[in-house]
Amino acid sequence: MDLVEFENVSMRYGEDGPLAIENISLSVKENEFVAVVGPSGCGKSTLMKLVTGLAPPSDGYVYLGGKQVAGPQKGVGMAFQASNLLPWRTTLENVLLPLEIVAEYRHKFRREKTQFEELGRALLKRVGLAGCEHKYPWELSGGMQQRASICRALIHRPSLLMLDEPFGALDAFTREELWCMVRDLWQEEPFTVVLVTHDLREAVFLADTVYVMSKGPGRILVRKPVNLPRPRELSVTYTDPFADLVFELRDHIGRIREGS
Amino acid sequence: MTLAQRKRLLMKASPWLLLVFLILLWELVCFAFQVPDYLFPAPTEIWGSWLEYRPQIIEHATQTLFTTVVGFALAVAFGLVLGMLVGSSPVIYKAVYPLMVGFNSIPKVAFVPVLVVWFGIGTVPAILTAFLISFFPVVVNMATGLATLEPELQDVMRSLGASRIDILKKVALPRSMPYFFASLKVAITLAFVGSVISETVASNVGIGYLMLSASSTMDMGLVFAGLVVIGVMGVVMYEVFALVERRMTGWATRGSDPAF
Numbered sequence: 133m134d135l136v137e138f139e140n141v142s143m144r145y146g147e148d149g150p151l152a153i154e155n156i157s158l159s160v161k162e163n164e165f166v167a168v169v170g171p172s173g174c175g176k177s178t179l180m181k182l183v184t185g186l187a188p189p190s191d192g193y194v195y196l197g198g199k200q201v202a203g204p205q206k207g208v209g210m211a212f213q214a215s216n217l218l219p220w221r222t223t224l225e226n227v228l229l230p231l232e233i234v235a236e237y238r239h240k241f242r243r244e245k246t247q248f249e250e251l252g253r254a255l256l257k258r259v260g261l262a263g264c265e266h267k268y269p270w271e272l273s274g275g276m277q278q279r280a281s282i283c284r285a286l287i288h289r290p291s292l293l294m295l296d297e298p299f300g301a302l303d304a305f306t307r308e309e310l311w312c313m314v315r316d317l318w319q320e321e322p323f324t325v326v327l328v329t330h331d332l333r334e335a336v337f338l339a340d341t342v343y344v345m346s347k348g349p350g351r352i353l354v355r356k357p358v359n360l361p362r363p364r365e366l367s368v369t370y371t372d373p374f375a376d377l378v379f380e381l382r383d384h385i386g387r388i389r390e391g392s
Numbered sequence: 393m394t395l396a397q398r399k400r401l402l403m404k405a406s407p408w409l410l411l412v413f414l415i416l417l418w419e420l421v422c423f424a425f426q427v428p429d430y431l432f433p434a435p436t437e438i439w440g441s442w443l444e445y446r447p448q449i450i451e452h453a454t455q456t457l458f459t460t461v462v463g464f465a466l467a468v469a470f471g472l473v474l475g476m477l478v479g480s481s482p483v484i485y486k487a488v489y490p491l492m493v494g495f496n497s498i499p500k501v502a503f504v505p506v507l508v509v510w511f512g513i514g515t516v517p518a519i520l521t522a523f524l525i526s527f528f529p530v531v532v533n534m535a536t537g538l539a540t541l542e543p544e545l546q547d548v549m550r551s552l553g554a555s556r557i558d559i560l561k562k563v564a565l566p567r568s569m570p571y572f573f574a575s576l577k578v579a580i581t582l583a584f585v586g587s588v589i590s591e592t593v594a595s596n597v598g599i600g601y602l603m604l605s606a607s608s609t610m611d612m613g614l615v616f617a618g619l620v621v622i623g624v625m626g627v628v629m630y631e632v633f634a635l636v637e638r639r640m641t642g643w644a645t646r647g648s649d650p651a652f
Binding site: 270 | 542544545547548549550551552553554558562563566567569641643644646
């Protein structure tokens, strides 16, 4: 079943501003891991706003879970390049924030706080943050903050997880560690992910399907299924099939550059 | 004593050292140039006046402290509410700002006669002047704190299904607290300015009145004793709010000393 569906979607900001994305059609199956790659300014973030209903499309239709998206969607998890943790809350309190907001949980939050805290602790432990529950975000390193941010996006078991260049500000080693963290989380209990990134290796390593977008206005150039077997070890990134895939995608991006 | 300890001791003692130095300098200048007491009294002379008129000074100072604190409390309550309205709605922001800036540009001393016509002389105009002069920074800071909320954080909250009230309660208000406490420190000192102005123009109690009547008899020692008492009260109140600020918003300075 398709969880997300785009039907000929175009979007422009303002009345007669330039098109940010043009005529996009794509679908994301339930528990599919989709990556969207493209040069900067190709409207990847616009795509995110459309899926989550934070902005309406100028043209076409967006469906989430079979229903047309109108207004902000409840229960979508989001994580950005900046971790956006609240500095006055401890890591655990930050992770539990969605449970205080989402309609399904907020009424039980006071009553079942201890259970929820256990849930938060367990999730933090899974991403390697055991022992950091009562630290403040500014006491954590950039990579650890990002782990906590992803925990916050997952704690309420959203039907869809949107990741907007979540590893963009991290160094190469930390980034690879976090790839493995996301891979493990997804492998243990699959959920639907749309990952927006400009790192081709990241996209190929994590995703089932990679979409390549062109620049201004954003259009989908290629839809490329990644058929590498799962679970994928980090060493897969040094094999020939992986390199071929990355190279093929890189070639498309290269053409976009020349074309513009 | 280690170097670090000595440095910390110096930090703690520095305001007192500077104060003692300035008083000594003042005394020395008065002594060296034989400045007459009725123009510019030496610190020893002011101390003499304090000892002589202590009961009266304390009585009038209590009145001033009372009007200041009441006016300040009104300003905080009013400023908080108006600041929240202005900061959370662009329309109100646009509508209210020019009016408020215009109002704040009126010297409040020009307003005291109006208050006297309405409320008579004494306590009420003093409270109201303190209120009028000190609510502005609270409104501006509160509005700024709320209006500068990161859009991404709003997106995260909205995609969880948070209402405006939720966003205000969970994110915007706690985030504005450093702005709010900064404004309290400005407002309390301004409140003293307001109440003393009003007492000077239209009252028969309060430090302002005491100083006016002392200067009409050329008792400069008493005038200066009044000035010093106002200054001391201002510093004490400032420190109280600085302490509350450190307690409440330690996260904003990452738990370290608030300076570069």
